[in-house]
Amino acid sequence: MKVYQTSDIRNIALVGGAKSGKTTMAEAMAFCGGLINRRGTVDGKNTISDYRDIELDRKYSVETSLMYTEFGGKKINILDVPGFADYQGELAAAFNVVEAAVVVVNAQSGVxxxxxxxxxxxxxxxxxxxxxxxxxxxxxxxxDDSVNQLKDFFGNKCTVLQFPVNQGLGFNQVVDIVANKLLTFKDGKMEMADIPAEHAGKAEEMRMALVEEAAAADDELMEKYFENGDLTPEELSKALRLAIDKRDLFPILCTSAKENMGVGRLLEFIGQNVPAPNEVAEFKKTKAGKELKCDNANPTVAFAFKSSKDKNLGEITYLRLFDGELAEAQDVINSVNQSKERVSQVLICSGKDRQRVEKVCAGDIFCTIKLKDVKINQTLTSPKNTDDVVEEIVFPTPIYTVAVKAANSNDDEKVGAALKDMCNSDRSLSLENSRELRQTILGCQGELHLNTVKWYFENQYKLGVNFTAPNVPYRETITKSAEAMYRHKKQSGGSGQFGEVHMLIEPYYEGMPNQTKYPIRDTQEYNLDWGGKLIFNNCIVGGSIDARFMPAILKGIMEKMEQGPLTGSYARDIVVNIYDGKMHPVDSNETAFKIAGRTAFREAFKLAAPKIKEPIYDVAVTVPTESQGGVMTDLQGRRAIVMGMDAEGKYTTLRAKAPLAEMNRYCTALSSLTSGRGTFTMTFSSYELVPADVQQALLKAYEEAANEEE
Ligand SMILES: Nc1nc2c(ncn2[C@@H]2O[C@H](COP(=O)(O)OP(=O)(O)OP(=O)(O)O)[C@@H](O)[C@H]2O)c(=O)[nH]1
Ligand SMILES: [Mg+2]
Incomplete structure (x- = not known):
């Protein structure tokens, strides 16, 4: 297999709406480059890039596939990215390693x-x-509709470089403004001819507008344009390349991927107008801000942007070489954890097929296997530049959480390992073993993403797994003062136990003066791990309880704070004053005082108008302005309080405070209210008291669950 030089490499990602034809396009690209002599189809389950079992089953892309084609002497690396919004993690990764995104738009549905x-x-x-x-x-x-929508959504940088002559059934001709020709597609071939008179006027008008727009990318070209009133094809090409690279211009081209029309010309356009990795206006940077110039003479910097597990090969790591060369059997350092690695094989991918090459040049994208411990977002460097750590990919944060549990507890470990595996290769998933909720919480991007996880469990790992709504981390607190005492006394057999504790508990609030009706001898303030405070005051006079028993009493109280008396949730924001008690000269010990402290606290708590607090989140929902009304009504139905709204372009952002308990599966509801166009973020704001009816329902549910356990 040939080694391609940096200047002959182009890296693109095929992105865009679900089912817009990216995989079909990738297939046609491979065909145009002579890599395959028959084009597969997604429905025929025989494309290069939709090769995974789940993709064959579902007939859509789930993961990004790396492949390449060769056109006009250039190697074009293609990342075929899935289009469904739930697979955005793949999109985030792809965007970080290519020089251009080719956004495929379905002419039937526009943006x-x-x-x-x-x-x-x-x-x-x-x-x-x-x-x-x-x-x-x-x-x-x-x-025309599609173009109008593109301009409407993304502005006038969207520039038509080709328009169809006969779109619809029988489509086979396109006017190409840059080539200044009529392109006719027939039997997989493209013919060029002069633009017929009926389209010549429009084409010339568009070409002149393009020349003027493109010339603005460069002062020298602008001067030439002013001098001659036009640009030569070479000058226009240079201008286009600059304008595209600077994002001053988003070209619009025409294809039928299914019929392989326009795809060859698209590849030629990419070869000519997408910059080579060493020609870009803005180079990738290391975390320290050093530019990685994609120069073979520099030391190696390879960045892991994707990994997946293969049944036979084990872990496959996908890398983009941002600087230097990388050869087979080269020793490198993982600059994130300083561990040594050997790249035993350098593999060029074409979907599931891989070919060994002796080396890759700066800028190339490839994969390798059998690395010891390299994860997504880590960098491999030569031993001499281990300071180079490539800026990490920012993956989308999960917006939908579920609790995961093995259907059969014997499978607990296997389910845990499978989840870890999945999260390793998909960084838009998250995993947390919540001690508080006593649940394993999986975060994902939506219903479809969760269904994908379910598919893997069922078909790949063959494990039964239950998915339920995560518990809500409620808190318990008190709303008035109360006193209680408890005597713990046990005198059967040998040494007995005796401890008596009297306490006054009060609600704590920020800034309250630390004084009670009893004089405070000693005070301790605890910032609780789960938020809120416990103030523990020793108000004992006359030595009714020895100071040495105070820690045991506190321990007993803490036990109850960790498993609150109402629903077993964490308790918070309480002042405890120990003001009296009794000891026994022989039988008093720490255990006795711990039990007395715990029980007195529980009794006082019940008398102190206890209340449940729930987590409230700041929610920002961005939706197309026309669906704002429906979204607002839905939010109010979730007990949310709308705090304000800002409009920007076609979108409005609603800001609200909403209880977490009502936001489960919000992404699904929002998606249906906005036809998938709404997005939202949630950040924790505060704990607030739940309404009385909600408290009643929670107490009842807790009681029922407790009875069931008994
Ligand atoms: N008529 C027509 N159908 C097409 C064209 N391109 C793709 N299709 C069909 O559209 C459907 C979706 O094509 P894919 O290539 O899977 O689309 P995709 O963008 O890769 O889809 P995702 O990866 O799921 O986002 C398939 O049935 C294709 O045959 C085209 O140019 N014309
Ligand atoms: Mg696809």
Whole structure:
């Protein structure tokens, strides 16, 4: 297999709406490059990039596939990224390792959720972008509508470089403004001819507008344009390349991936107008801010952006080489944890097929196997530049959480290992073993993402697993003062136990003066691990309880604070004053005082108008303005209080405070209220008292559960 030089490498990601034709496009690209001599189809389950069992089963992409094609002497690395919004983690990774995103748009539906998400990432990461209006052979294809929507959503940088002559059934011709030709597609071939008179006027007008726009990318070109009133094809090409790279221009091109029309020309366009890895306006940086210039002469910097587990090969690590070369059997250092690694094989991917190469040049994308311990977001370097750590990919934070439990407790360990595996290769999942909730909590991007996890459990790991709503981390507190005493006395057999504790408990609030009706001898303030405070005051006079028993009393109280008297939730924000008690000269010991402290606390708690507090979150929901009303009504139905709203472009962001208990599966509801276009974030705000009816329901549920356990 040939080694491609950096200047001959192009890295692109195929992104965009679900089912817009990315996988079909990737297949046509491989075909155009002569890598395959028959094009597979997604429905025929024989494409290069949708090869995983789950993809064959579902007939859509679930993971990004790495493949390549060769066109005009250039190696074009293609990342075929899944389009469903729930697989955004794949999108985040892909955007970090390519020089341009090719956003595939379905001509029948225009701008979709996936188009908008792709645009957002491109904006955030400053990645150049090309739009390809696909499905032009479909009966309902509407190029003009699609273009208008693109401009409407993403502005006037969206520039038509090709338009179809005969879209819909029978589609086979495109006017190419840059080539200044009519392209006709027939039997997988493309012919070029002069633009017929009926389209020549429009084409020339568009070409001149393009020349003027593109020339603005460079002062020298602008001067030439002013001098001659036009640019030569070479000058135009240079101008385009600069404008695309600087994100001053988003070209719009035309294809039918299914019929392999326009795909060869698209590859040629990419070869000519997407910068090589060493020609970009902005280089990737290390965390320390050093530019990685994709130069073979520099020491190696390879970045792991994806990993997956293969039945036979074990872990496959996908890497992008941001600097230097990398050869087979090269020793490298994982610059994140300083461990030594050997890259025993350098593999070039074409979906599930891999070919060994002796080395890869700066800028290339490849994979390798059998690394000891390299995770996504880690960097491999030469021993001499171990300070180089590539800026990490920021994966989307999970917005949907579920509690996971093995159906059969014998499988607990296996389920735990499978979850860990999945989270290792998909960083948009999260996993937490919550001691407080006594649940394993899996975070994901939505219902479809969760279904994917379920599919793996069922079909790959063959494990029965139950998914339930996560418990809500309630808190318990008191709302008035109360006193209680408890005497713990046991005098059967040998040495007995005796301890008596009297306490006054009061609600704690921020800034309260630390004084009670009893004089305080000693005070201790505890910031509880679960939030809130416990103030523990020793108000004993006359030595009714020895100071040495105070820690035991505190321990007993803490035990009850950890498992509150109402529902077993953590208790918080309480002042405890120990003001009296009794000891026995022989039988008093720590255990006795611990029990007395715990029980007196429980009794006082019950008398102190105890209340349940629930976590309230700051929620920011961004939705298309037309669905704002429905979203607001839904939020209010969730006991949320809307705090304000801001409009920006077509979108409105609603800010609200909402109880966590009501926000379970919110992503699903929001998706259906906004046709998938709404997004939201949630951050913890405070604990607030639950309404009386909610408290009643919680107490009842706790009682029932406790009875069941007995
Ligand atoms: N008529 C027509 N159908 C197409 C075209 N491109 C793709 N399709 C069909 O559209 C469906 C979806 O195509 P895919 O290639 O799987 O789309 P995708 O964008 O990869 O989908 P995801 O990966 O799930 O986001 C398939 O049935 C394709 O045959 C096209 O240009 N014209
Ligand atoms: Mg696909």
């Amino acid at each position: 979709e959720v996936g188009t908008e998400i792709a645009y957002r990432y491109s904006n955030k990461l400053n990645t150049p972008m090309l739009f390809v209006v696909n499905h032009l052979d479909a009966e309902k294809a509407n190029f």
